[in-house]
Amino acid sequence: MNLTFYKYQGTGNDFVIIDNRQSIVTKNDTKLFKRLCDRKFGIGADGLMLLELPENDEDDFTMVYFNADGNESSMCGNGGRCLVAFASFLGVIKDKATFTAIDGKHYAVIKDGLVQLQMQDVSTIEEYDSHLFLDTGSPHHVMVVDDLDNYDVVSVGRSIRNGAPYYEAGSNVNFVEKATVGVFNVRTYERGVEDETLSCGTGVTAVALSLHTSKMTDKKEVRMQTPGGELKVTFQKNELGYHHIFLIGPAEQVFKGEIVC
Template structure:
C-alpha cells in the first residue's frame, strides 16, 4: 500500500491550472498542479491505520529550502521523493536515484503509483540512475502504467531533460518558460543513447537517432514491401483481420457510412524508434470513428500476432504536406494524450509511403519551414527527419506539475 505526505505544490503553477482535490488522494489530472493551503485535508490510502491517521494534513510549502530539508530527513525515514512532469499531457512520475540511494522500485509498486484513483496517477514512472558508461551523463529506466518496461519514451525524455535543468535552477519558476542554456544531455535508454537539449524558448529538442525500418529489428513478422533508402521496409502492409491468438478477437472495420469504399483494409507501415510502432493512415471520418472506439480497438492492434513484442499504434490523418493529426494507443499505457516516439515514427512512415514530401537538409533547427507539425490530443510536436544525417529530431514542451513523497 502506498502512503503519501509532504506534497509540495509549486508557487509557479499558473493560477489558471490550479486545482484542489480534497478527500480524494493525491492525483494529477494531466496539466493540473496540486495547490491548497495548510488547513486542507487530503485522504491518503494508508492501509489499516487509525481514522485519525487516515485523515492526513498535507504539509504544503512554497519554500524550496524547506523541501530540500524535508528530502534529507525523508531518506532516513524511508519516504521517497518524486517529481511529477508532463509533456503535452503525457504525464510521468520522476524518481531521481542518481545520487540518492532510494529503495529500488519494482513493477507492482510502479503500477500502484500510476493508478489514478489509488496512487499518484501517471502514464509511467521514470527512474534517473547513474550512467553505466563514460560517454553518458546518466541513464533512465522507464516503467509503463501496466508495469511493462519500454525501451524508450520521447515525451518522458523531454520531461527528464527539463527536470534536470529545473533542478539545477533550484526549481525556481520551473513551470514558467525558462530559457535553456543549450546544454545537451547524454542519456542512456533501452533504445541506446538519446540526446535532448533544452532550447532558449523553454522547449526541449531531442535527437531521437536513426529510425529502424528493417522488419526483423522492429520486430515484426510482416514482410518488407518496398525500398526506403538502402533498407526494405514494411509500407502499407495488409494486417490480417482474422482472429488473433493473443487478442482473441477479430479486427473490426469501420461501418459503411464512415468508409464507403468497398473492401476496407487495415494497412500498416512499421517503424521503430527504439520501440515498435504500427502506423495506420486513415481518412477524416475513419479517424473520428477510431477516436470514439479506441479503447476497444487499441488492444487488438497492440497485441496483434505480427508484433511479437507487442506494439504502439498510431492512427494518422494527413492534414497537409507538413501536417499530421494523430491518435495513439501506447503499448503498456493505452490511450495517452501524446507519444513522442509515435509522432516521430508517423512522420517517417508518412515520408516513406509518399504521403508527405521528404524534408530538406536539416539537423536540429526547430524553426525550419519543412518541419512537420503533428497534432496530438495534448498539443503539437515538431518533427524533423534530417536528410543530412538521417536522424529524427523531436521538439516540444515539458512542464513541472508538483513534487511529493510516498512510502511503499
C-alpha cells in the same frame, strides 16, 4: 518511507519521476511502480522514470523507464524529453544533455522552452497495404484513417496490439489523418498503458517517418497535432535510411510531492 517524486507532462503524456541517484528505490520493485502510476490508488501517470547516475564518462545521467503496468519498457520519447527537463531543474545539466536509455545513447537540447531530443536512426520501415511498421525505440504500427476525431482508437488499437503478428509482445498503434500541408493529426494506443494516451513521442516520430516514406509528405519537418498538444519531428534521409531525427516539444513540471510507500 516517504518517497519524494515529481510529476512531469509532455503534451499530456504524464510521468512520475524519481531522482534515484542515491538508489532510494530498486529497479525490480514493479509492484511499487505500478501502484505509483495507478490513477485511483497512487499518483497517476502513463509511466514512471528513474534518473540515475551515468554509467560512463560521456553521459550526464541514465534514463530508466517503466510503463504504467510496472514493467520496464522500451524507449519513451516524451519521457526522455521530460527527464531532460527534470535534469535541468536539478542542475545536473544546463541546456544540453547526453544520456543512455534502454535503446542506447541520446542527445538533447533545451531551446526556446522546448526540449529537442535526438532519436535513434531508423534504417527499416516495413510497408503493407493497410499500414506501416517500424521501430523508433519502441515498435509502432502506423495507419492512415478517415474521421480521426470519431475513430474508435481504443478498441481497434487493442485488437491490433494483441493480434497477429504482435501477440503478447505487442505494438503501439498510431492512427493518423492529414490536417493541412505538413500538419497531421495523430492518436495513439500504447501498449503497457493499454489505453489511448494524449500523446506518444516515439509514436509521432514513427508517423512522421512513415508519412515521408509513403510520400504523403515531402517535408523533413513534420508537425503533429495530438490530443495533448503539438509535437514536431525533423529528420534527414540518405541511402541508409533516416538519421539526425529530432522529437521537439514542451516538457513541464506539474508538481512535486511525497507519497508513503
